[in-house]
Amino acid sequence: MDADVVIVGAGPVGLMLAGELALTGVRPLVLERQPRLRETPKASGFNGQIVELLRYRGLLDRVEAASGRPAVPAPGAPFGGMHLDFSHLADPPLRVVHLPQPRLERLLSDRASELGAGIRRGHEVTGVSQDDVTVTADVRGPDGPYRVTARYLVGCDGAHSRVRDAAGIGFPGTTYPEVNRRGQVTLPDSVTRLDNGDLDVPGLGRLRAGFTRTDRGVFGFGSLAHGGLLMQTTEDEPADLSDDTPMTLTEFQDSIRRVLGADLPLGDVTRLSRYGFQARQAERYRDGRILLAGDAAHQFPATGIGINFGMLDAVNLAWKLAAVIAGWAPAGLLDTYHDERHFAGARALLQTQAQVALRRGQDPAAEALRELFRQLLADEQTLRLLGALIAGTSIRYPMPGPGQHALAGTFAPDLTLHTDQGITSLAELMHAARPILLDLADRRDLREAARDWQPRIDIHTARTDRSQPMPCWSARTPTSPGPQPPANPPAPPCPRCEERSGAGSACPGQSRTGRAHRSGDSDSG
Ligand SMILES: Cc1cc2nc3c(=O)[nH]c(=O)nc-3n(C[C@H](O)[C@H](O)[C@H](O)COP(=O)(O)OP(=O)(O)OC[C@H]3O[C@@H](n4cnc5c(N)ncnc54)[C@H](O)[C@@H]3O)c2cc1C
Numbered sequence: 373m374d375a376d377v378v379i380v381g382a383g384p385v386g387l388m389l390a391g392e393l394a395l396t397g398v399r400p401l402v403l404e405r406q407p408r409l410r411e412t413p414k415a416s417g418f419n420g421q422i423v424e425l426l427r428y429r430g431l432l433d434r435v436e437a438a439s440g441r442p443a444v445p446a447p448g449a450p451f452g453g454m455h456l457d458f459s460h461l462a463d464p465p466l467r468v469v470h471l472p473q474p475r476l477e478r479l480l481s482d483r484a485s486e487l488g489a490g491i492r493r494g495h496e497v498t499g500v501s502q503d504d505v506t507v508t509a510d511v512r513g514p515d516g517p518y519r520v521t522a523r524y525l526v527g528c529d530g531a532h533s534r535v536r537d538a539a540g541i542g543f544p545g546t547t548y549p550e551v552n553r554r555g556q557v558t559l560p561d562s563v564t565r566l567d568n569g570d571l572d573v574p575g576l577g578r579l580r581a582g583f584t585r586t587d588r589g590v591f592g593f594g595s596l597a598h599g600g601l602l603m604q605t606t607e608d609e610p611a612d613l614s615d616d617t618p619m620t621l622t623e624f625q626d627s628i629r630r631v632l633g634a635d636l637p638l639g640d641v642t643r644l645s646r647y648g649f650q651a652r653q654a655e656r657y658r659d660g661r662i663l664l665a666g667d668a669a670h671q672f673p674a675t676g677i678g679i680n681f682g683m684l685d686a687v688n689l690a691w692k693l694a695a696v697i698a699g700w701a702p703a704g705l706l707d708t709y710h711d712e713r714h715f716a717g718a719r720a721l722l723q724t725q726a727q728v729a730l731r732r733g734q735d736p737a738a739e740a741l742r743e744l745f746r747q748l749l750a751d752e753q754t755l756r757l758l759g760a761l762i763a764g765t766s767i768r769y770p771m772p773g774p775g776q777h778a779l780a781g782t783f784a785p786d787l788t789l790h791t792d793q794g795i796t797s798l799a800e801l802m803h804a805a806r807p808i809l810l811d812l813a814d815r816r817d818l819r820e821a822a823r824d825w826q827p828r829i830d831i832h833t834a835r836t837d838r839s840q841p842m843p844c845w846s847a848r849t850p851t852s853p854g855p856q857p858p859a860n861p862p863a864p865p866c867p868r869c870e871e872r873s874g875a876g877s878a879c880p881g882q883s884r885t886g887r888a889h890r891s892g893d894s895d896s897g
Pocket of ligand 1: 380381382383384385386403404405406413414415416417418419473495496497498528529530531533534645646647665666667668675676677678679680682
């Protein structure tokens with residue numbers, strides 16, 4: 373066997389998975405068809421639950437250093453051609469990291485290598501087959517074709533996943549007949565930036581900041597944090613795009629002229645990119661020894677969430693694969709990867725497809741929908757709900773069995789913990805990506821019962837700052853024997869308002885990380 377797990381694709385998802393697996397002692401081998409780290413200007417940053425998760429791995433400092441800026445609460449977010457304004461919320465629901473995707477990939481690649489993962493660039497997977505014991509990848513490398521075998525193979529090979537096709541996994545959905553083109557621009561002297569952010573353009577007149585609809589498409593622009601503008605066009609045309617054909621300045625200018633009906637003078641133009649939108653989800657995230665993660669598993673018809681949802685797939689999958697490879701996973705554990713992440717992907721599809729309806733509709737009914745939506749955005753709870761949907765924090769994984777506690781299936785909040793060794797936090801305990809049992813009630817009987825699970829879990833006893841301990845389970849083994857939380861326990865108090873919510877009902881307060889307590893992705897390791 374050449375590796376425990378072969379990962380096809382060294383995008384952010386494949387590299388995150390490699391790092392997570394290597395942390396747990398599994399031997400991953402990443403095969404990437406591109407000979408070098410990419411410079412393709414895709415994401416300029418990422419947001420959502422993964423920001424917290426990187427902190428739980430002790431990686432956020434490194435990400436912030438690479439970014440040159442700390443992760444910050446997002447002042448707003450685009451939603452279906454509208455602007456969600458979080459700037460007046462004391463505790464915005466979305467945190468964002470500004471880090472261009474090539475730099476994120478370099479950082480994740482360095483980390484995976486440091487942890488011992490093998491990464492082969494310039495090695496394209498051309499076929500995949502499996503039997504009861506192994507999975508085999510046919511590879512075309514710089515020295516010719518060869519084969520690698522492993523116990524599992526994960527397709528992190530993007531939207532056009534060859535792994536998905538080889539496994540015969542359907543990818544149903546819709547490709548929207550539109551092309552989006554964008555670039556970062558500076559303005560020449562002939563264009564005036566007005567105080568309110570609008571542009572005054574000779575021959576065109578005033579262009580409003582935000583989105584302008586014309587008969588030929590949509591033109592949009594907004595300010596960038598470091599100066600300059602992000603400009604974008606959207607036009608209806610067949611979306612048969614390839615990542616391998618770079619966009620040119622001429623293509624961008626032609627598109628702006630078509631949409632606005634006149635030339636828009638531009639200064640320096642950088643980071644040109646072109647993308648289409650699909651709403652698709654793999655029917656299954658697992659076929660035997662082959663699994664899918666990231667863009668290979670889902671395509672969302674809105675920007676800004678692909679990295680968050682894809683890297684969360686990787687984190688959810690890694691510890692389960694590690695458990696199976698170590699031989700202690702209960703039956704069905706690996707299948708919970710599909711159950712949980714397919715569910716999360718479906719939630720993301722729900723909100724991004726709703727954005728398509730808001731954005732693409734051209735008739736009076738669509739105008740009415742947009743107007744109604746605009747009015748709803750005046751309500752703080754609506755804004756918070758939409759922010760949580762974008763962040764992936766409003767997801768509560770379906771849990772087996774009745775009477776689950778309101779926190780089961782949610783992301784474990786980062787509690788400050790007082791232990792006999794001193795003060796620590798849940799985030800610090802999760803750095804090693806090991807499952808932990810956190811005993812906040814000084815229950816010797818629970819600790820004793822859990823001793824049989826060692827060394828596969830770490831057991832910690834701690835007290836929290838609050839008088840009422842908040843029970844939380846950051847890792848779980850659905851079919852494990854041993855202590856279970858009592859059926860239908862009272863929901864924990866909200867640390868802010870100290871109110872209790874009924875199981876399954878929304879907590880009226882927010883955690884200090886900006887999450888509603890019952891929302892979030894459960895697996896932090
Ligand atoms: C213009 C643009 C802007 C975006 N902006 C944002 C944003 O602001 N925020 C955000 O979160 N997301 C954004 N996204 C989406 C984000 O880029 C993707 O969701 C993310 O790249 C998905 O990561 P991945 O690792 O799943 O797949 P990919 O990044 O597509 O990586 C797949 C890798 O697999 C390799 N590969 C493919 N086939 C094979 C094979 N047969 N053998 C070996 N290797 C193979 C590819 O070369 C590639 O390196 C944007 C996308 C685009 C196009």
